[in-house]
């Protein structure tokens with residue numbers, strides 16, 4: 001198996017952990033990062049695991065869904081109230097769990113699907129790390 005890594009840095013979006021007992025329950029933002037380790041058994045015609053120049057579908061997905069967005073949990077009881085209070089003020093993206101860990105898992109699922117379509121399942125993800133600013137991170141590693 002061969003691997004390569006791609007990092008997406010300084011993606012600004014906000015979130016809130018409504019069940020947290022501390023300050024994480026308030027809407028707040030980070031500059032997020034997503035680092036993906038791609039793998040394959042057979043290189044492409046150029047000798048690459050994946051041609052980074054052709055990863056526009058992941059970059060476009062990040063820009064469309066995350067850039068300057070607010071991420072909230074589906075189960076957040078204030079979600080509809082907050083988002084509907086001023087619809088023009090929010091670009092929302094709803095997930096099961098907007099913690100670093102929850103996002104690592106969610107992005108793995110989303111990007112795996114995109115990757116499978118783009119590479120006809122030749123390339124897969126062996127780990128995906130989400131960083132919150134420069135201090136905190138969480139990694140999802142699928143059981144292959």
Ligand SMILES: [Zn+2]
Pocket residue numbers: 015024028029030132
């Ligand atoms: Zn946070």
